[in-house]
Amino acid sequence: MSVLTFDDVTVTFGHGANHIRAVDGFDLTIGENTIVGLVGESGSGKSTVAKAAVGLTRPSRGQILLDGRDVGAGRRDAARDIQMVFQDPYSSLDPRMTVGASIGEALLGVRSRLRRVRVGELLERVGLDPALATALPSLLSGGQRQRVALARALAVEPTVLIADEITSALDASVQGSVLNLLRDLQRQLAMSVLFISHNLATVRYVSDVIAVMYLGRCVEIAPAEELMCNPSHPYTRTLLESAPRMGARIEPSGTDDALEHDVPDPGKPPSGCRFHPRCPVGPRSDPSRTICVDVDPQSIAADRSHQAACHFAGVAAGLEP
Amino acid sequence: MTTEMTVVAAQVSNNSVPRNVSLRRLLRTPLGIAALVADIALLLLAILAPIIWGRSADAYDTAGINLPASSAHTFGTDGLGRDLLLRVLVATRFSLELALGATLIGVFFGLLLGSLPIVTGARVGRFIVAAFNVLVAFPGLILAIFFSSIFGIGATGAMLALGVASAPVFARLTHTLSAGVAGRDFVSAARMVGAGRMRIIVRHILPNIGDTLIVNVAMGAGGMLLAFAGLSFLGLGVQPPSFDWGRMLQDGLQQIYINPMAALGPGLAIVLAGLALNLTGEAAAQLAGRRVSTGRRRWLPSGLAKTETGTNGPWASTDRPVLVVENLTVRFPGPDGHPIMPVRGVSFEIAAGECVGIVGESGSGKSLSALAIAQLIQAPGDVEAGRLLFDGEDLLRLSRGRLRRHLATSMAMVFQDPMSSLNPVRRIGSQLAEVAVEHGGLSRRAAAARAVDRLGQVGVPAPRRRARQYPYEFSGGMRQRAMIAMGLMLSPTLLIADEPTTALDVTVQKQVLELIAKVRAEQNMAVLLISHDLAVVSAMCDRILVMYAGQIVESISVATLLAGPRHPYTRALLAAVPDLQTDRCVPLATIPGRPPPPADFGTGCAFAPRCSYATDRCSRTPEPLSIDGDTVACWHPRQGAKGPPRAVEPGAVSSTIARTS
Numbered sequence: 014m015s016v017l018t019f020d021d022v023t024v025t026f027g028h029g030a031n032h033i034r035a036v037d038g039f040d041l042t043i044g045e046n047t048i049v050g051l052v053g054e055s056g057s058g059k060s061t062v063a064k065a066a067v068g069l070t071r072p073s074r075g076q077i078l079l080d081g082r083d084v085g086a087g088r089r090d091a092a093r094d095i096q097m098v099f100q101d102p103y104s105s106l107d108p109r110m111t112v113g114a115s116i117g118e119a120l121l122g123v124r125s126r127l128r129r130v131r132v133g134e135l136l137e138r139v140g141l142d143p144a145l146a147t148a149l150p151s152l153l154s155g156g157q158r159q160r161v162a163l164a165r166a167l168a169v170e171p172t173v174l175i176a177d178e179i180t181s182a183l184d185a186s187v188q189g190s191v192l193n194l195l196r197d198l199q200r201q202l203a204m205s206v207l208f209i210s211h212n213l214a215t216v217r218y219v220s221d222v223i224a225v226m227y228l229g230r231c232v233e234i235a236p237a238e239e240l241m242c243n244p245s246h247p248y249t250r251t252l253l254e255s256a257p258r259m260g261a262r263i264e265p266s267g268t269d270d271a272l273e274h275d276v277p278d279p280g281k282p283p284s285g286c287r288f289h290p291r292c293p294v295g296p297r298s299d300p301s302r303t304i305c306v307d308v309d310p311q312s313i314a315a316d317r318s319h320q321a322a323c324h325f326a327g328v329a330a331g332l333e334p
Numbered sequence: 335m336t337t338e339m340t341v342v343a344a345q346v347s348n349n350s351v352p353r354n355v356s357l358r359r360l361l362r363t364p365l366g367i368a369a370l371v372a373d374i375a376l377l378l379l380a381i382l383a384p385i386i387w388g389r390s391a392d393a394y395d396t397a398g399i400n401l402p403a404s405s406a407h408t409f410g411t412d413g414l415g416r417d418l419l420l421r422v423l424v425a426t427r428f429s430l431e432l433a434l435g436a437t438l439i440g441v442f443f444g445l446l447l448g449s450l451p452i453v454t455g456a457r458v459g460r461f462i463v464a465a466f467n468v469l470v471a472f473p474g475l476i477l478a479i480f481f482s483s484i485f486g487i488g489a490t491g492a493m494l495a496l497g498v499a500s501a502p503v504f505a506r507l508t509h510t511l512s513a514g515v516a517g518r519d520f521v522s523a524a525r526m527v528g529a530g531r532m533r534i535i536v537r538h539i540l541p542n543i544g545d546t547l548i549v550n551v552a553m554g555a556g557g558m559l560l561a562f563a564g565l566s567f568l569g570l571g572v573q574p575p576s577f578d579w580g581r582m583l584q585d586g587l588q589q590i591y592i593n594p595m596a597a598l599g600p601g602l603a604i605v606l607a608g609l610a611l612n613l614t615g616e617a618a619a620q621l622a623g624r625r626v627s628t629g630r631r632r633w634l635p636s637g638l639a640k641t642e643t644g645t646n647g648p649w650a651s652t653d654r655p656v657l658v659v660e661n662l663t664v665r666f667p668g669p670d671g672h673p674i675m676p677v678r679g680v681s682f683e684i685a686a687g688e689c690v691g692i693v694g695e696s697g698s699g700k701s702l703s704a705l706a707i708a709q710l711i712q713a714p715g716d717v718e719a720g721r722l723l724f725d726g727e728d729l730l731r732l733s734r735g736r737l738r739r740h741l742a743t744s745m746a747m748v749f750q751d752p753m754s755s756l757n758p759v760r761r762i763g764s765q766l767a768e769v770a771v772e773h774g775g776l777s778r779r780a781a782a783a784r785a786v787d788r789l790g791q792v793g794v795p796a797p798r799r800r801a802r803q804y805p806y807e808f809s810g811g812m813r814q815r816a817m818i819a820m821g822l823m824l825s826p827t828l829l830i831a832d833e834p835t836t837a838l839d840v841t842v843q844k845q846v847l848e849l850i851a852k853v854r855a856e857q858n859m860a861v862l863l864i865s866h867d868l869a870v871v872s873a874m875c876d877r878i879l880v881m882y883a884g885q886i887v888e889s890i891s892v893a894t895l896l897a898g899p900r901h902p903y904t905r906a907l908l909a910a911v912p913d914l915q916t917d918r919c920v921p922l923a924t925i926p927g928r929p930p931p932p933a934d935f936g937t938g939c940a941f942a943p944r945c946s947y948a949t950d951r952c953s954r955t956p957e958p959l960s961i962d963g964d965t966v967a968c969w970h971p972r973q974g975a976k977g978p979p980r981a982v983e984p985g986a987v988s989s990t991i992a993r994t995s
Contacts, residue, residue: 054839054840064522067522069522069525093526093528097523099519104520105523107537110537118529119527119528121528121529154928162523166523169528184696185695185866186929186944187924187928188911189912189922189923189924192912214912214913215912217918218912218916218918255841255843255844256914257844257873258873260873261873264848265848265851265855266848266849266852
């Protein structure tokens with residue numbers, strides 16, 4: 014049982030004028046035995062957060078703490094407590110290594126006979142036939158590969174598991190079983206899980222707490238049902254409204270607003286609230302709301318129980334700020 | 335779960351080692367045979383020639399000095415009367431030894447240098463990479479001459495010099511290849527579980543770059559042979575009394591006017607041996623890349639594109655169809671020579687202005703069906719259809735030119751990745767205009783104006799400025815808009831959109847879908863929307879075709895989809911994908927097993943192995959069944975949404991069921 018804390022984590026790529034802050038002052042706590050879902054659009058910095066947590070990239074500012082220990086400094090042993098499963102099951106297994114060898118790599122200190130037994134146990138744990146240990150990844154389907162990747166991550170008995178878009182490369186009919194497996198494993202092993210996805214429905218199904226990320230920052234954090242039923246940040250509402258729903262007709266539109274709806278360049282984030290150029294509540298709807306352009310609302314979020322980094326949080330939901 | 339495992343177990347036993355198969359196939363190609371014969375000849379010569387002819391090649395014959403080529407001495411004799419042909423043959427071993435030795439030295443140091451940056455980390459690595467990049471910039475032979483003055487003149491010195499001089503090239507190659515592998519997730523995963531750098535290099539990186547490296551080494555050895563000849567020719571290589579081909583070439587040149595064969599002979603040997611090594615490299619490349627072609631296709635594409643069909647299929651829709659597809663089949667040659675059919679007898683119609691969706695998982699044949707309709711399947715693929723009518727024309731009968739023109743003017747296509755459909759080095763505006771100039775007969779100026787107009791119509795801001803930009807300056811959503819604008823340059827009656835929003839973020843996805851809906855309403859354009867996402871299709875379309883294993887298993891209205899589809903596959907798919915209303919307290923419904931690959935579609939209902947309602951009947955292909963305007967290809971159709979799905983009782987609902995023949 015562990016707590017993973019991101020404290021003001023900033024990750025910068027590039028140097029000088031062209032540098033991009035992929036993650037900029039990111040705060041998030043993944044509590045004991047909980048699944049925190051992280052949603053956001055491409056370029057919001059979700060995967061960079063994950064890579065920073067497992068030490069594949071280094072924060073330029075801030076700390077990542079595992080039960081109070083900084084995992085950024087002097088990695089190796091502390092780092093093994095945090096494991097990650099990747100999005101692309103076709104790239105995450107060495108094509109030249111058998112399934113057993115890939116999983117066994119995490120058990121290097123263990124004697125070879127014991128290792129074989131452990132590999133078999135791990136394969137069973139993720140719902141695969143232990144006989145698959147001798148197979149090469151090319152014989153496995155995407156869903157099976159993702160299970161092997163899970164088994165490899167579990168081999169070092171991590172206390173925190175990071176799942177980065179683990180179902181988005183899978184066929185619809187096998188996604189469900191991988192999600193079920195992840196939930197079962199989390200319960201059995203009492204791990205803390207950071208579940209990253211661009212798919213709101215998947216995140217909602219899996220997570221206890223949901224964090225919404227926009228341009229390198231968390232803009233809203235709340236318990237899953239609370240966030241879904243009562244989204245406070247306009248960006249979260251935009252995301253929820255945009256998600257396609259069964260049978261909800263999409264009406265013709267498209268030229269009424271010639272504004273760029275696209276995510277701004279993360280190299281040049283907008284001033285104040287980063288969402289203000291696209292925000293349906295901010296200055297675009299009410300020009301008097303200049304505070305959105307001038308003042309960064311990030312600091313006010315921490316004081317709220319339902320954390321939303323917005324000057325007008327809850328406005329469109331009918332609540333006064 | 336159990337089904338999934340049995341499938342794999344079966345595959346494990348079926349798949350013998352694939353490498354042997356391709357090696358055997360390679361040896362049936364002319365290249366493979368040539369490489370094998372050349373290698374064996376070279377090897378035999380290298381081993382046997384010095385044993386058999388070693389002594390006679392060194393035998394002086396003062397009576398016959400510098401003889402020209404004759405029947406007794408095919409290549410003539412040298413200044414000491416030794417037979418040149420024998421000497422060329424005997425020199426094979428030494429020449430090859432030196433060339434291969436130098437190659438091995440180069441590869442050894444190259445691998446060491448090339449993988450060093452991974453061990454040392456980024457900062458020191460950058461210097462090492464810069465160092466061998468500078469060395470690569472020097473011509474290899476100049477480096478070799480430089481090094482041979484260090485290592486001393488003679489065979490060993492030359493070998494070392496050439497080896498070291500070629501190291502930067504191999505280092506560069508190793509570094510480039512390993513950088514590609516090092517960026518892949520499995521290396522990150524190994525780092526996460528605590529594998530050290532050396533282990534990562536030895537276990538993960540080297541095995542994965544081996545294929546390409548071996549190819550280049552084989553090619554490099556051929557070049558090395560030539561380089562050696564060059565060094566010996568300059569007098570820096572082998573010194574008498576030793577001799578290799580290069581040395582003999584140099585000696586031979588002195589008497590080229592007396593006996594041209596004295597120089598041509600060793601030259602010929604160098605060329606032939608170099609050729610043999612290059613052939614080996616080529617063959618290795620084919621083996622590594624599995625680019626082996628067996629030449630002729632084993633199956634014959636039927637000359638007649640028309641196949642037998644009954645009357646108008648049961649998948650028919652409303653009046654005045656803009657597209658009629660009947661019994662569409664796509665065939666590709668399979669890996670073992672047997673044709674595979676990723677699309678098998680697909681039939682449907684689209685009415686003018688109608689929006690029809692095709693949903694299915696990867697490999698279901700949905701995209702191939704669309705490509706086949708648009709006549710975009712390329713050889714060796716083969717398309718057959720009973721009927722293929724589009725916008726009043728029979729696509730199977732049109733001449734090539736008229737077909738192109740007809741499709742270009744009346745059919746628009748949007749793909750998942752707009753970047754690959756746009757030419758990266760041309761301005762967006764001119765790419766759009768080209769369509770109207772080529773097929774619409776517009777002048778350049780009018781076409782350019784129309785391009786700006788259409789870009790504005792699809793919501794690209796500042797279209798005049800944007801038209802002058804290049805694709806990379808557009809965001810993903812804007813590119814997709816540009817693709818739709820390109821489709822609208824002429825007046826299409828059908829837009830085929832293949833996963834148009836899969837690569838886009840949800841907020842952008844909604845805008846692009848709204849745009850497609852708008853364009854459809856304005857132009858009364860029919861839309862064929864292909865997606866893996868049932869929600870997207872249900873939000874856009876009037877009718878939905880569900881594809882599985884290359885066939886349409888169900889054609890239903892959106893209302894039926896929401897109320898509860900009839901095919902067990904569609905139902906299972908709906909239950910397996912969570913939406914924003916899914917109950918979080920219960921596990922997601924799962925479908926055992928996985929979709930079959932096109933080679934294993936088999937006979938009967940393809941979904942039967944994964945279906946909980948399957949019976950013996952399902953081993954026969956189900957006839958399409960019409961129920962209340964929907965069509966389902968299943969022996970055990972379901973009904974209703976909530977609770978345990980119940981079977982349609984044939985007696986109870988017989989009035990609504992009409993089995994079509």
